[in-house]
Each structure stands twice: as C-alpha cells, then as structure tokens.
Amino acid sequence: MPTGVAIRDVREQLFDAAERVLLRDGPSALTSRAVTTEAGCAKGVLHRHFDDFDGFLAEFVLDRAGRMAPQAFALLEAAGTGTVAGNLTDALTDLFDSVAVAIVPLIIFRDELRARLRRTWPSGIPLLAEAAAMIGSYLTAERALGRLTPDADVETLAPTLIGATHHLFADRTGTPPQRETVVRTVNAIIAKTLP
Missing domain, CATH: 1.10.10.60 (Homeodomain-like)
Incomplete structure (x- = not known):
C-alpha cells in the first residue's frame, strides 16, 4: 500500500x-x-x-473479550426457556467455535502478552474469565428461577463448564466435538444441581 x-x-x-x-x-x-x-x-x-506487537496483541485480546457482551445478554435472556443443558451447550459451543479457543494458547505462548494483560486484567485469561462470568450469571438466573437447586455452587460450576468444554475444543486442527459430546459433558457437570 x-x-x-x-x-x-x-x-x-x-x-x-x-x-x-x-x-x-x-x-x-x-x-x-x-x-x-x-x-x-x-x-x-x-x-x-501501537507501541509494539505485544501491545497490539493485548489490545486485540481485550477487544475480543469485550465482544462477548451480546452473547452474554442472549444467554441471560434464555434463562427459564429451553433446558439448562441445552442453553449452556449452545453458549459454550458458540464460544469455542469462535476465536476464543485460539486466543488461549496465544496468551499462554507469549510471556510479554500475559504481562501486558495483567496490567488491566489481574487474573485469569480474559476471554475465559469473561466466559465464566457469562456462564455464572446465567446459572445464577436459573437458580433464582428454581431450575437449579438452591445450593448450586455457581462459582464452581461456571469455570468447571468452561474448562471441560475448552478441553473438548482445544485441538483447533482436529474435528470439533459433536453436539452430543458437549451435551453429555454439560449434563455430567450440572446433574447434581438439577432439581
């Protein structure tokens, strides 16, 4: 140019x-x-x-994390409709079919990028932390609606769902998991919290 x-x-x-x-x-x-x-x-x-390439990457990661707001809103709006496992499966599949699954190894791969992100994001990996917050808000809403037991530990369930689903999608060069596999994983995690 x-x-x-x-x-x-x-x-x-x-x-x-x-x-x-x-x-x-x-x-x-x-x-x-x-x-x-x-x-x-x-x-x-x-x-x-941008100051340098790691500065560019840090802003790129934060930009992509910020784009999760519409997905978080849609998931929260789904509370009380369909099934809890179905709603979670859809949200988690959408999340890991996106750039999120590729950003995680990028952050792990680059020490300076992690250091830059720590300046504005003190803990966790931005996209996964946003995803856990999104799932946590949804589960809290479902608990309030009585679709999860009153003692459902949302703070543990959300990152567990994120971690288990990320594991299913982690091989970006392989075939993505079938929906049934994601549903089975989600059901195994939330089974004891369903009334």
Missing part, C-alpha cells in the same frame, strides 16, 4: 486480520508481518498505532 493512503478503521482492520491469521495458521504464525500482510497494509501501519 502506498505511503500516505488513509486506511479506515485501522485498528479494526488489523484486529480482524490478526483473527484470520490466528484461526487459519495458529498462534505461532501470528507476527506483525503476517497481520499487516493479511490486512493489506504496510508493516509500519501497525507500529504507528
């Missing part, structure tokens, strides 16, 4: 390019050159908008 040509929504264009590279080629292929090539812009564009 010639110098001096304005690019609209540079951050979003670069974030979308990073997501495509990450999903297609994995975390080890995510470099500043790969991102700018995918975005169709000069490498200097990234460095004009």
Whole structure:
C-alpha cells in the first residue's frame, strides 16, 4: 500500500486480520508481518498505532473479550426457556467455535502478552474469565428461577463448564466435538444441581 493512503478503521482492520491469521495458521504464525500482510497494509501501519506487537496483541485480546457482551445478554435472556443443558451447550459451543479457543494458547505462548494483560486484567485469561462470568450469571438466573437447586455452587460450576468444554475444543486442527459430546459433558457437570 502506498505511503500516505488513509486506511479506515485501522485498528479494526488489523484486529480482524490478526483473527484470520490466528484461526487459519495458529498462534505461532501470528507476527506483525503476517497481520499487516493479511490486512493489506504496510508493516509500519501497525507500529504507528501501537507501541509494539505485544501491545497490539493485548489490545486485540481485550477487544475480543469485550465482544462477548451480546452473547452474554442472549444467554441471560434464555434463562427459564429451553433446558439448562441445552442453553449452556449452545453458549459454550458458540464460544469455542469462535476465536476464543485460539486466543488461549496465544496468551499462554507469549510471556510479554500475559504481562501486558495483567496490567488491566489481574487474573485469569480474559476471554475465559469473561466466559465464566457469562456462564455464572446465567446459572445464577436459573437458580433464582428454581431450575437449579438452591445450593448450586455457581462459582464452581461456571469455570468447571468452561474448562471441560475448552478441553473438548482445544485441538483447533482436529474435528470439533459433536453436539452430543458437549451435551453429555454439560449434563455430567450440572446433574447434581438439577432439581
């Protein structure tokens, strides 16, 4: 791209390019050159908008974590409808069919990225922590509606559901799990909390 040509929504264009590279080629292929090539812009564009590549990646991760709000709202709205296991299965499948499953190894892979994220996100992995909060809010609503037992330990159930489901989806190069596998996992985890 010639110098001096304005690019609209540079951050979003670069974030979308990073997501495509990450999903297609994995975390080890995510470099500043790969991102700018995918975005169709000069490498200097990234460095004009971000301090360095780890700064770019930290903002990318936080941006993607922030995009979970509509999914969290939809799941909360589903409380009291369908089945608890069905609603959880849909939400967890949507979550791990997304870029979230690829971001987790990226964060684990890059020490400086983890350090940057700790400045604004003191514990946990941002996408997984947001997902646990989303699941926790939903389970709390279902408990209030009497669709979970009054003693259902939502604070333990939410991260357990996230961890178990992430394990099912963790191999990004393999075949995603069948819905029945996710349903069986969810049911095994919540079985004792159903009235």
